[in-house]
Amino acid sequence: MLRRFIYLCRYCYRVFDLLVTALCYLFLRHYVVSEQGPHEKRLLNALLASYNTLERPVANESEPLEVKFGLTLQQIIDVDEKNQLLITNIWLSLEWNDYNLRWNDSEYGGVKDLRITPNKLWKPDVLMYNSADEGFDGTYQTNVVVRNNGSCLYVPPGIFKSTCKIDITWFPFDDQHCDMKFGSWTYDGNQLDLVLKDENGGDLSDFITNGEWYLIGMPGKKNTITYACCPEPYVDVTFTIMIRRRTLYYFFNLIVPCVLISSMALLGFTLPPDSGEKLTLGVTILLSLTVFLNLVAETLPQVSDAIPLLGTYFNCIMFMVASSVVLTVVVLNYHHRTADIHEMPQWIKSVFLQWLPWILRMSRPGKKITRKTIMMNTRMRELELKERSSKSLLANVLDIDDDFRHAPPPPNSTASTGNLGPGCSIFRTDFRRSFVRPSTMEDVGGGLGSHHRELHLILRELQFITARMKKADEEAELISDWKFAAMVVDRFCLFVFTLFTIIATVAVLLSAPHIIVQ
Incomplete structure (x- = not known):
């Protein structure tokens, strides 16, 4: 009895399981058929059976078909300044109403929209006029969303390579305005009318920021142009991508x-x-x-x-x-520079030794340069030139007041020795000895001649020594002047180039x- 009861229970469980499975199958089958099963297939057959992809879908052929056009800028991939190209990632948006794609959704199980490949439908041949892509059209062919009222929405994404006039006048602080011109390639404005989907321009809500460029805006504008090839007007929509270079880098x-x-x-x-x-x-x-x-x-x-x-x-x-x-x-x-090779011109002395040091507030050790000292040096130089021109040659050579031949003769002498200064007392002694009264006339003639010759030799030696000492002092002073002039040029260049x-x-x-x- 126990075995029969267990067997009966197992049998009842199997029957119940089969009944539940059958009911679920019937329920799901009924649900699918009633919603999206053969109705979508029947609808597609009914719509595409007599559909012609070459026919412009309008109720009246004399009226243009209105196409709403917009785009969504996703990313600025690159701006090629050398080739003047702009590479962007953009989603296009084309929306129009197809007169031949309308149905009553209640007759087809509540089917309100369809996804149809674009090669089975008519779609506007909108292209980017200034495309630089190898295939010219860089969009990906996606399905067209068709609704029961005939509304068609076509959103093809793509990588667009467009030409852009790059203005590098203010590089790297430049702004660039790159146009993207879209329009129908074959339909004129009397057959196809492009309308801006958004008067503000492109959609920037999903834009990914670029590390090199800052997006200012993307306005759009509708244009109607009559080209030289055709008498009909053509409509285009031009979007201007306004970008600014990030200058921090x-x-x-x-x-x-x-x-x-x-x-x-x-x-x-x-x-x-x-x-x-x-x-x-x-x-x-x-x-x-x-x-x-x-x-x-x-x-x-x-x-x-x-x-x-x-x-x-x-x-x-x-x-x-x-x-x-x-x-x-x-x-x-x-x-x-040295004195035996170069001589400092007067203009260099005035510019580099007086005026520029005074302007640059430079001075030499023990010589403070001011405007008053510059004027005094100029006046003293003029007086020195006048004095030298009035003195005799020997006085200029020995740097004394005047030539000894024009000085009054000293006492106890018949010939003048000249006022040679304190350093020249030897001349007075020699002159006194040379003019002692001789014993005979021969002694007079011989004594005077020998003393004159000795005096002449001594003067020549003193002139040579004095000239060498003066030359050495002048050379040292000239070398010092050249070095100071070089220092002045250095300081002047430092100020000028720093300011520059x-x-x-x-x-x-x-x-x-x-x-x-x-």
Whole structure:
């Protein structure tokens, strides 16, 4: 009895399981058939049986078909300045009403929309006019969403490569406006009318920010143009992508190193000429700047329409560094000049020894240069020239008041020895001895002749010694003047080039439309 009961229970469980399975199958089968089963197939057959993809879907052929056009900017992939191209990731949006794709959803099991491949339907041949893509059309063919009222929505994504006129005048502080012109390739404005889907322009809600460019906006505009090829007007929609370059990278990687290199060139004017490294420092800085500019040239756009602002700044700094090397050579030339090779012109004395030191507040040890001393030195030089022109040759040579032949004769002598000064008392002694009364006439003639010859020889020797001492003093003073002139040129170049670097940097930053965009 127990075995029969267990067997009966198992049998009843199997029957119940089969009944539940059958009921579920019937329920699900009934649900699918009533909602999306053969109704969608029947609807597709009914719509596409007599559908012609070449037919413009309008109720009245004399009226244009209105197509709402818009786009969604996803990402700015790249801006190629050298080839003047803009590469973007964009979703297009085309919406129109197809007169031949309408149905009553109650007759087809409540089916209100369909997804149909675009090659089975008519769709507007909207293309980007300024496309630079190899296949010209870079969109991906997606399905068209068709609703029961005939509304068709076509949203093809794509990678668009468009031409863009790049203006590098203010590089790297530049703004770029790149146009993307969309329109029908074959339908004129009387057959197809493009309308902006959003008057504000493109959709930027899903835009992914770019590390190099900042998106300002993307306005759109509808244009009606009559081309030379065709008398009919053609309608297009032009979107302008307005972008601004982020300058933080260029500021810290191009401008700041260039300013630092130019500042090192200024330090060369503070280096003493006797160190031997003055010219070496200038040439090394010039070579380092040249290598740096070669690296920067790869970043700058290779176009000849305009000179970039950054390129102008680099050229100014390059000119400044090259000029500093040239002026360093001039300074070294002045510093190592000697009196037996070069004579300092009067204009150099006036400019580099008087006026420039006074302007630059420079002075020599024991010689304070002021405007009063400059005028006094000029007056004394004029008086000295007048005095030298009125004195005799011997007085100028021996630096005495005047020639001894014109001085009054001393007492107890028949001939004058001249007022030769305290340092020339030997002349008076010799003259007194030479004019002692002789015993005979021969002694008179011989004594006078020998003493005159001795005096002449002594004067010649004194003239030679005096000339050598004066020449040595003049040479030492001239060498000191040349060295001071070199120091003045160094100080003047330091002030001028520092001012030039500051003005050039400030002028570049102030002339830019914007300074830093992070």
